[in-house]
Amino acid sequence: MVHRKAGALAIMAALLMSSSAIAQEKRILKYNADYDPIPLAAMEALIADFEAANPDIDVQLNNFDHEGYKTAIRNFLTADSPDLANWYAGNRMAPFVAAGQFMDVTDVWDANGLNEALGSAAASMTIDGKKWGVPYTYYQWGIYFNKDAYAAAGVEVPGPEGVDWATFVSNCEKFKAAGIDCLTTGTKALWPGAGIFDYMSLRTNGYEWHMDLTAGKIAWTDESVKKVFTELAKVQPYVTANHAAIDWQDAAALLVQGKAANYVMGNFAVGVFKEGGMTNDNLGFMAFPEITPGIPRSEDAPTDTIHIPSGATNVEDAKKFLAFVASADAQTKLNAAIGQLPTNKNSTVAADDPFITAGFKMLSEAHALAQFFDRDAPAEMAKAGMEGIQQFLVQPDQLDAILERLEQVRGQVYK
Amino acid sequence: MSAYWKANQRRLAPWLFLAPGLIMFAVYVIAPIFQSMWISFYDWDGLGEAKWIGTANYAELAGDPNMVTSFKNNIIWLALYMLSVPAGLLIAIFLNQTVRGIRLYKSLFFFPFVISQVVVGLIFSWFYAPGFGLLYKVIEFFTGTGVAILADPDLVTYGIIAAGLWPQIAYVMILYLTGLNNVAPDQVEAARLDGAKGWRMLWYVILPQLRPATFIAVVVTVIGALRSFDLVSIMTSGGPFGSSRVLSYYMYETALSEYGYRMGYGAAIAVVLFGIMMVFISGFIWKMWRDETER
Numbered sequence A: 001m002v003h004r005k006a007g008a009l010a011i012m013a014a015l016l017m018s019s020s021a022i023a024q025e026k027r028i029l030k031y032n033a034d035y036d037p038i039p040l041a042a043m044e045a046l047i048a049d050f051e052a053a054n055p056d057i058d059v060q061l062n063n064f065d066h067e068g069y070k071t072a073i074r075n076f077l078t079a080d081s082p083d084l085a086n087w088y089a090g091n092r093m094a095p096f097v098a099a100g101q102f103m104d105v106t107d108v109w110d111a112n113g114l115n116e117a118l119g120s121a122a123a124s125m126t127i128d129g130k131k132w133g134v135p136y137t138y139y140q141w142g143i144y145f146n147k148d149a150y151a152a153a154g155v156e157v158p159g160p161e162g163v164d165w166a167t168f169v170s171n172c173e174k175f176k177a178a179g180i181d182c183l184t185t186g187t188k189a190l191w192p193g194a195g196i197f198d199y200m201s202l203r204t205n206g207y208e209w210h211m212d213l214t215a216g217k218i219a220w221t222d223e224s225v226k227k228v229f230t231e232l233a234k235v236q237p238y239v240t241a242n243h244a245a246i247d248w249q250d251a252a253a254l255l256v257q258g259k260a261a262n263y264v265m266g267n268f269a270v271g272v273f274k275e276g277g278m279t280n281d282n283l284g285f286m287a288f289p290e291i292t293p294g295i296p297r298s299e300d301a302p303t304d305t306i307h308i309p310s311g312a313t314n315v316e317d318a319k320k321f322l323a324f325v326a327s328a329d330a331q332t333k334l335n336a337a338i339g340q341l342p343t344n345k346n347s348t349v350a351a352d353d354p355f356i357t358a359g360f361k362m363l364s365e366a367h368a369l370a371q372f373f374d375r376d377a378p379a380e381m382a383k384a385g386m387e388g389i390q391q392f393l394v395q396p397d398q399l400d401a402i403l404e405r406l407e408q409v410r411g412q413v414y415k
Numbered sequence B: 001m002s003a004y005w006k007a008n009q010r011r012l013a014p015w016l017f018l019a020p021g022l023i024m025f026a027v028y029v030i031a032p033i034f035q036s037m038w039i040s041f042y043d044w045d046g047l048g049e050a051k052w053i054g055t056a057n058y059a060e061l062a063g064d065p066n067m068v069t070s071f072k073n074n075i076i077w078l079a080l081y082m083l084s085v086p087a088g089l090l091i092a093i094f095l096n097q098t099v100r101g102i103r104l105y106k107s108l109f110f111f112p113f114v115i116s117q118v119v120v121g122l123i124f125s126w127f128y129a130p131g132f133g134l135l136y137k138v139i140e141f142f143t144g145t146g147v148a149i150l151a152d153p154d155l156v157t158y159g160i161i162a163a164g165l166w167p168q169i170a171y172v173m174i175l176y177l178t179g180l181n182n183v184a185p186d187q188v189e190a191a192r193l194d195g196a197k198g199w200r201m202l203w204y205v206i207l208p209q210l211r212p213a214t215f216i217a218v219v220v221t222v223i224g225a226l227r228s229f230d231l232v233s234i235m236t237s238g239g240p241f242g243s244s245r246v247l248s249y250y251m252y253e254t255a256l257s258e259y260g261y262r263m264g265y266g267a268a269i270a271v272v273l274f275g276i277m278m279v280f281i282s283g284f285i286w287k288m289w290r291d292e293t294e295r
Helices: A002-025 A037-053 A066-078 A090-098 A106-111 A119-125 A147-152 A165-177 A191-204 A207-214 A223-238 A248-256 A269-275 A315-326 A328-338 A354-364 A379-394 A396-413 B002-039 B056-062 B065-081 B084-095 B102-114 B117-128 B134-143 B156-181 B185-193 B198-209 B211-226 B230-235 B247-256 B263-294
Strands: A027-033 A057-063 A084-088 A134-138 A141-146 A181-184 A260-266 A283-286 A303-307
Touching: A027 A037, A027 A066, A027 A315, A037 A057, A037 A315, A037 A328, A057 A315, A066 A084, A084 A090, A084 A315, A090 A303, A106 A315, A119 A134, A119 A303, A134 A315, A134 A328, A141 A147, A141 A191, A141 A248, A141 A269, A147 A260, A165 A181, A165 A223, A181 A223, A181 A248, A191 A207, A191 A223, A191 A260, A191 A379, A223 A379, A223 A396, A248 A260, A248 A269, A260 A269, A269 A283, A283 A354, A303 A315, A315 A328, A379 A396, B002 B263, B056 B263, B065 B156, B065 B211, B065 B247, B084 B102, B084 B156, B084 B211, B102 B156, B117 B134, B117 B156, B117 B230, B156 B211, B156 B230, B185 B198, B198 B211, B211 B263, B230 B247, B247 B263
Parallel strands: A027 A057, A027 A084, A181 A260
Antiparallel strands: A084 A303, A134 A303, A141 A260, A141 A283
16 A cells, blocks of 8 residues: 555656646746637637747636626736736726836837837827837728618619718618618617717817817817717717617617618628628628818727736746737738738738728728727716717707716816 | 633623624625725725825715716615505415415516516516517507617616516515414404404504514615616616616726726715615614614
């Protein structure tokens, strides 16, 4: 018996030693992320490529539930920091940067020529003149439309270049006559309404004005804000009536069924439209119409990013990983798998997907890219703003009260 | 030591038995109450440095239109939730008879209380849903245009309360059913000999005997109305544009939701809610204490 015990101990010891030997060979890189199944598979493939190129590094991906991650990140950054963490660009990362939770990675950008290659996303990754992470994907917003609904209402189907604002509004009257919602949305979760507002704002007063508004430099009671809502009021009567009670997927169903004609959405919705039975033949995409002539065209393109937390232990390898994720080849492969757009301008996109190619062209020719209302504005302002937009879409006569309340919130948020 | 123990054993033993519970209660209930009060004097995002701002959070609360909406909704909740007490009593009296299969009927009436509030919220959201909801379709059939209750800022709170009443009535009913089991049959018999029936029998003979059940029913209904959170969260997330918010949901929104993380402000709302609850709870405790000392 004694011998057997000693033998078992020896085996245990040998096992322990061999496993620690493996650990010494490979340096561990802990990565916390919040991928849905399809992006998760794509990122695992990217990690496999990275490990093949760097055999001495072992990336340990710890995937969280998408919604739970937003709470979890605040805990693990302070308590048990990984070496890499997913987050978003723009004002969304500002609280973490201000609290010193993210590491300055300007050197990764400089050393790998990213300032040029990731030029379109550079501004949204910069705070205080430094870069705080690396973007790996984004997607375009625009108007998705049902060509069958256009045909049913006897309205001419817009071409790839889209229509002008006056035509869009007059089309809405024809849709109304045919009993079809001209513009659909589902604002139960608030943010889909903000997409419509973003475009009204970007097209009426331009990107720089929109950024000033979300940065709190323009009073909500200002005449220029009212101009935006005046334009929004033109389509307000044609928006799906009960949008405040439905989710964006429910509104997508209305578009699929031909009960609605147009939908201001992000490209991620294409998957839902196609699951509902739409094809490249009857699903159309166009940029949001120009409203004020002569304003350079800017777009919403929310960017997903990877950061190094300040508490990271393996910083050197984390920076290697960021450089790899930023590279043109890695982004081409990753985004082909998830059906989104690479942020690296030297990447290529699938030519057989009309929405991806249209989006890539649209964003690369854009004057500037906004992140999205709830990423450009600070959290509290975003919440109040989106509620105000939702209320305006239901009760347009309350505009003055809405703007006054938003102005009050502005006074509290930006000190 | 052992001499002291021998002398005071009877005095100490209850405290020793109570100690585990008391310690848990102090650490997980009493201490957090004071911590919340403490945080409510700070401006803190949960990550960075907390900044002492004195009573500024409370000053902001006083002028916050969202707070007014939440407070108003809480009062509506409190008032309408009270309907579950007479409604539960009515059903309990109706079910308190001996017919074949009454146990089955009782358990069917009790069913809404067994299913989770989240499921209740989902069922009612579909019931109200524009386009395919049953209620929407019925209203559309009779009036020509459907009403999306959860998208209408004036109706939404009532819609949620209706969903909340469904399980709450079942709960009150079960409290009264057990109470009715304890109604003394000789007193009912005596009253009947004296010619009491109908309302007079209910009011003068049955209800006084149901007082303990009524007390518990009112307590759980008041507390249930004040902590209404799950239904609001599931059915509307406080929308449309914040018109169905209640205090507990507004607290969650400001402190813990995606667009929140104003810990100090959220804590200040929690303190106000705690104050309101304390008014009711101390009233209840005072009544219980009075009843016990009178006996």
